[in-house]
Amino acid sequence: xxxxxxxxxxxxxxxxxxxxxxxxxxxxxxxxxxxxxxxxxxxxxxxxxxxxxxxxxxxxxxxxxxxxxxxxxxxxxxxxxxxxxxxxxxxxxxxxxxxxxxxxxxxxxxxxxxxxxxxxxxxxxxxxxxxxxxxxxxxxxxxxxxxxxxxxxxxxxxxxxxxxxxxxxxxxxxxxxxxxxxxxxxxxxxxxxxxxxxxxxxxxxxxxxxxxxxxxxxxxxxxxxxxxxxxxxxxxxxxxxxxxxxxxxxxxxxxxxxxxxxxxxxxxxxxxxxxxxxxxxxxxxxxxxxxxxxxxxxxxxxxxxxxxxxxxxxxxxxxxxxxxxxxxxxxxxxxxxxxxxxxxxxxxxxxxxxxxxxxxxxxxxxxxxxxxxxxxxxxxxxxxxxxxxxxxxxxxxxxxxxxxxxxxxxxxxxxxxxxxxxxxxxxxxxxxxxxxxxxxxxxxxxxxxxxxxxxxxxxxxxxxxxxxxxxxxxxxxxxxxxxxxxxxxxxxxxxxxxxx
Amino acid sequence: xxxxxxxxxxxxxxxxxxxxxxxxxxxxxxxxxxxxxxxxxxxxxxxxxxxxxxxxxxxxxxxxxxxxxxxxxxxxxxxxxxxxxxxxxxxxxxxxxxxxxxxxxxxxxxxxxxxxxxxxxxxxxx
Numbered sequence: 001x002x003x004x005x006x007x008x009x010x011x012x013x014x015x016x017x018x019x020x021x022x023x024x025x026x027x028x029x030x031x032x033x034x035x036x037x038x039x040x041x042x043x044x045x046x047x048x049x050x051x052x053x054x055x056x057x058x059x060x061x062x063x064x065x066x067x068x069x070x071x072x073x074x075x076x077x078x079x080x081x082x083x084x085x086x087x088x089x090x091x092x093x094x095x096x097x098x099x100x101x102x103x104x105x106x107x108x109x110x111x112x113x114x115x116x117x118x119x120x121x122x123x124x125x126x127x128x129x130x131x132x133x134x135x136x137x138x139x140x141x142x143x144x145x146x147x148x149x150x151x152x153x154x155x156x157x158x159x160x161x162x163x164x165x166x167x168x169x170x171x172x173x174x175x176x177x178x179x180x181x182x183x184x185x186x187x188x189x190x191x192x193x194x195x196x197x198x199x200x201x202x203x204x205x206x207x208x209x210x211x212x213x214x215x216x217x218x219x220x221x222x223x224x225x226x227x228x229x230x231x232x233x234x235x236x237x238x239x240x241x242x243x244x245x246x247x248x249x250x251x252x253x254x255x256x257x258x259x260x261x262x263x264x265x266x267x268x269x270x271x272x273x274x275x276x277x278x279x280x281x282x283x284x285x286x287x288x289x290x291x292x293x294x295x296x297x298x299x300x301x302x303x304x305x306x307x308x309x310x311x312x313x314x315x316x317x318x319x320x321x322x323x324x325x326x327x328x329x330x331x332x333x334x335x336x337x338x339x340x341x342x343x344x345x346x347x348x349x350x351x352x353x354x355x356x357x358x359x360x361x362x363x364x365x366x367x368x369x370x371x372x373x374x375x376x377x378x379x380x381x382x383x384x385x386x387x388x389x390x391x392x393x394x395x396x397x398x399x400x401x402x403x404x405x406x407x408x409x410x411x412x413x414x415x416x417x418x419x420x421x422x423x424x425x426x427x428x429x430x431x432x433x434x435x436x437x438x439x440x441x442x443x444x445x446x447x448x449x450x451x452x453x454x455x456x457x458x459x460x461x462x463x464x465x466x467x468x469x470x471x472x473x474x475x476x477x478x479x480x481x482x483x484x485x486x487x488x489x490x491x492x493x494x495x496x497x498x499x500x
Numbered sequence: 501x502x503x504x505x506x507x508x509x510x511x512x513x514x515x516x517x518x519x520x521x522x523x524x525x526x527x528x529x530x531x532x533x534x535x536x537x538x539x540x541x542x543x544x545x546x547x548x549x550x551x552x553x554x555x556x557x558x559x560x561x562x563x564x565x566x567x568x569x570x571x572x573x574x575x576x577x578x579x580x581x582x583x584x585x586x587x588x589x590x591x592x593x594x595x596x597x598x599x600x601x602x603x604x605x606x607x608x609x610x611x612x613x614x615x616x617x618x619x620x621x622x623x624x625x626x
Contacts, residue, residue, distance in 0.1 A: 282557070285584035289608030290515030296611035297523040323608045330585075 002234045006201065013197075017190040021183060028179035032172050039168035045094045046161030052087035053154045056113065059084045060147045063120040066127060067135060067143075077120060088113060091157075105160075109153045116146045208236040215243055225251030263466055266441075270332075270463045273443055277329030284326055292319040328454040331388070332463075341468070343491045344381040346411050346423050347372045353387045357394040357407075365404035366397075373412045379421050379488040385464045386488075392457040393425040393484050399448060400429025400482065414487055420470070423486040431478035440474075505622065506530040506547075510540030510566060511555040511582065520553070523611065524618075537561020541569055544577075551621050552579045553605070564599065571600040578602050578621050582609075 001009075059080035066077065088110055095106040119142065126135045208231055215228040226247050230240045295316035302309045350372065361368055379386075390409070397407045405428040414420040432440060439445050441462040446455035465472050468488055476482040507529050509520045517533040524531055532549070534540035538560045544552065552570060556563035563581055570577050581596045584607040593604045602621045605613065 282585040285607045286513045287515065289584065290513070290519055292608045293516075293519040293611060293614070294522065297519065300611065301526075319608070320610075326608075 001232075003236060006234070010197065010201075013194075017186075017194075021186065024179060024183050024186065028175065028182075032175050032179070035168050035172035035175060039165050039172060041094065041097055042161050042165035042168055045091065045098075046158055046165060048087065048091040048094055049154055049158040049161055052084070052091055053151070053158065055080065055083040055087040056116075056147075056150050056154055059116065059120070060150075063116070063123060063143065063147075066120065066123045067138075067140070077124060081117070081120075084113065105157065109150070109157060112146065112150045112153055116143075116150055119143050119146060204231065205236070207231060208240065212236075212239060212243060215247070219247060219250065224254050267463065267466055270443060270459060273329075274333040277326075278333035281326050281330045281333070284322070288319060288322050288326065292316065292323060295319055325454050328456045332456050332460050341380045341382050343378040344383045344386060345376065345378050346381075346386065346421055346488070347374070347376055349381075349383055349386040350390055350409055350411065350423070353390045353394070356391055357398075360395065360398050361407065364398055364401060366401055367404075367406045369406060369408045371408060371410040376411050376413065376421060378491045379468070380491045381468055381488060382464075385467070389461045389464050389486060390423070390425070392461050393486075396457060397425055397427035397429060397482070399453075400427055400431075405429055405481075413490075417471075417487050419490045420487045421490055423488065424483060425486075426481065426483040428481040431480055432474065432476040432482055433478055434476075437474060437476065441472075504528055504530045505550045506532065508532045508534065508540065508543055508549040508552045510534045510537065510543075510552065510558070510563070512536055512558045513555070516555075516582075523614070537563065537566040540566050544570055544573070548574070548577075550578065551618070552577065553582055554579060555582045555584070557584065564596070567596070567599050567601055575600070580605055580617055580621055582607060584608075 059077070062077040062080040092106055092110070095103050123135055123138065126132075126138075211228045211231075215226055218226050224247060227244045228240050230237045230244075295312055299309065299312050299316055302312065350370070354368070358368065394407060394409075401407075408424070408426040410422075410424040410426065412422050412424075414422045416422075436445075436447065441458050442455075443459040444455035445459075446453035462472060465486055465488070470486060470488040472487070473485045474482060475485070505528070507520070507524065509517055509531060511517065512535050514535070517531070517535075521531045521533075532543055534543045536558045537554075540552075540554060541561065554563040554566050567579050567581065570579060577600075579601050580603055581601045582605045583592070596604055603617055605617050609617075
């Protein structure tokens with residue numbers, strides 16, 4: 001998950017927590033207000049019922065007074081009746097808000113009241129008719145019973161109503177507590193989770209940034225190629241990857257620079273050798289010419305059994321050795337100083353070198369195989385130097401195959417290096433031991449017998465290839481043979497077009 | 501009997517004069533020596549030679565200059581140029597041949613090479 005997504009997630013969670021809290025409070029308060037309304041309703045009902053009790057008592061009082069008063073005075077009764085009706089109506093209208101049971105009880109109560117009123121109306125009727133005696137004779141038991149029943153009913157009703165109000169109040173209080181409890185626990189939970197998440201992420205961020213900072217510090221201190229761990233695949237992970245890539249690139253660049261420096265040093269060394277050789281060769285060639293000339297001249301005139309023939313032949317042999325060395329030095333000097341490059345066909349260079357190579361390969365019984373890519377593009381090269389490279393590599397190959405073998409000369413467009421041409425010289429000779437592979441391009445390094453090699457051949461090859469901005473690689477297996485592969489940059493197409 | 505072949509050697513190195521005399525006089529050649537270009541020209545002006553060997557690098561007058569002067573006097577004169585320094589300038593041999601030299605001989609040369617050059621030059625002369 002990316003950091004951006006995480007941050008958005010955190011934000012959404014924060015808003016979610018807030019909204020949830022709001023929802024809890026809003027819904028809770030709404031329910032609570034309904035509870036409180038209910039409680040108030042019950043309260044009002046209770047009050048109404050209590051009013052009814054007063055009215056009922058007044059009514060009973062009025063009826064009772066009719067009993068003892070002879071005069072048909074009904075004013076008080078009517079007033080009590082109206083009050084009772086009003087109270088009953090009020091209670092009944094409130095009862096509409098309640099359930100069936102409540103309404104049934106209400107009806108029951110009204111029935112009892114109707115019974116009481118019947119008694120009252122009856123007495124009133126008798127009193128009006130002037131039958132007071134008959135009234136006095138009436139049994140009061142029923143009246144008392146009905147009155148008491150009504151009172152009881154009303155009081156019970158009042159108690160019920162009060163109980164209802166209390167119940168709803170209790171519910172409301174409980175709900176309030178619950179809302180507070182729920183809100184608080186939710187908030188605490190959110191806090192704890194939030195803290196854990198934020199803590200975790202801050203720690204991760206600190207670790208990732210710390211790793212990067214540490215890496216940068218080490219890179220600055222020169223520890224190139226350093227790789228830091230990629231903790232999570234997010235923006236910081238990408239940064240760590242980019243850092244690692246940069247580190248690797250830097251290391252490669254440094255290695256490349258080191259190699260370039262080494263090459264430059266080598267190049268300078270060779271150039272110095274070349275200059276020295278060029279200067280010295282002239283001075284050596286004259287005395288050497290005299291020594292060689294006399295030695296050969298005298299040897300020619302001697303008889304084979306002359307005791308001086310051997311030492312003279314030795315002088316001749318050693319002088320020839322010097323001559324070869326100086327010749328190599330001069331070639332080297334020339335090769336390292338001639339800088340002219342032009343579009344050259346590597347195949348042509350090879351074909352023109354063949355005659356020189358064949359002189360030696362035939363003697364050693366070596367087969368020469370050509371695998372030349374006819375469609376090979378030109379390279380920017382000095383043809384003589386390129387030939388020098390090919391001849392030197394072939395000479396080494398011949399030297400490595402004293403008992404015959406095969407040299408394969410191959411050219412192709414390189415698959416490994418873009419815009420490069422490959423020239424390969426493969427032999428089936430002795431091979432080069434790994435421990436000396438690194439040294440074979442050093443000037444004056446040779447494994448050949450004393451007098452056979454100057455140690456300049458491969459140094460010259462290396463030098464020439466460097467000058468051509470190419471490279472040389474070697475693959476060798478002791479006892480199986482060696483392959484030298486030369487990579488040379490193709491001539492740019494534009495230059496080719498201009499030549500054409 | 502064939503007349504003795506005469507050779508002029510122009511070189512500032514005395515060793516080569518000794519070598520030429522040692523090797524060629526016994527073969528019936530007459531050797532004259534000059535130790536620089538000017539001296540070589542003087543010798544040449546005194547008498548004709550069958551062949552002139554001249555070094556390139558010499559004091560007073562270079563071999564190439566001497567070659568030119570000799571050719572001015574006698575365009576038919578056979579001259580072999582000796583060089584102890586394979587000149588970095590490409591086409592040295594070609595240039596010398598254009599100036600009229602028979603061929604070039606590079607020091608240190610072997611006796612076989614000397615004899616081959618001699619054969620070539622004399623063969624042309626005969």
